[in-house]
Amino acid sequence: MAQDRVEAVERALTVLEAFDSPREHFTLAELALTTGFYKSTLLRLLGSLERYDYVQRGDDGRYRLGHTPVRLARRHLPSRQLAAWVQPVLDNLAARSGETAALLEVTLGHAECRLVTLPDSSLRHDMHPGMRWPIVDDDDPSLELPGGFMLCKSLDACMGGLSSWLTLSGPNGRVTRESAQRHLNDAVAELQRRPIDTPERGTP
Structure with a gap:
């Protein structure tokens, strides 16, 4: 009225x-x-x-x-569905690699951690949801880590247009970049095998 x-x-x-x-x-x-x-x-x-x-x-x-x-948009149901879909894959990725596995979203010149799984090791790259950093190149949202690495794999093909990335990060020397890249590729393939409307993604 x-x-x-x-x-x-x-x-x-x-x-x-x-x-x-x-x-x-x-x-x-x-x-x-x-x-x-x-x-x-x-x-x-x-x-x-x-x-x-x-x-x-x-x-x-x-x-x-x-x-x-x-x-505020993250309080909406699709964000909870996103967590139900991606979090188990992050858990498996961290367990297999022994490093920090995370989902990033890139918007407005920044990368932000949306979801993360930390390895059991005390020597690790600590991240938390909501952690943000500026980026220069939208095609490489990695965070520069002194004495460490972060590898990123785009998920744009299965995220409905959102600029999202799967990442693996940790100290140098514990895992080779080739091995880390293989772990990332396997995780992306695992996500692609689960269509967006499956119950694993939390769809009602």
Whole structure:
């Protein structure tokens, strides 16, 4: 009903809707053209959205989505289905290799750990879900580890368009890169053998 509407909230949501676009960045002028709002109004709305990390303003003055929408989206059922599908494979990968196995997601120039299994060894690469780092190349989201390694294998072909990667990481010398790569390839093949709508992925 009309009395239940909050105009400022609806305006802020209109701004967020503008980012549902193939484009990742918008200038203030472009957002004004897209939303129909005056720049002065947009600046106030964007200031509040930026404060809660719904949007971010880059050094070049352009705006992009922040981390909060991604964080909230992970509470949705498909994220739990993703965990039901991938986590057993990570567990097997860590057990076979003796190294840290993780699922990464790449968005907005950053890689973020979504799921991880740590090996039993005390000497290991410690990761945790939510750990993030900037990347220069979307085709190589690996984290530089002094005295260690991280190998990445793309899962784009079986992730429905999400930029996701399976990784194996640990100290140098315990496992050869060739062996680590074989373990990664086997894990990807295991995921590909389980179609997206199987019960193992948690589909109701």
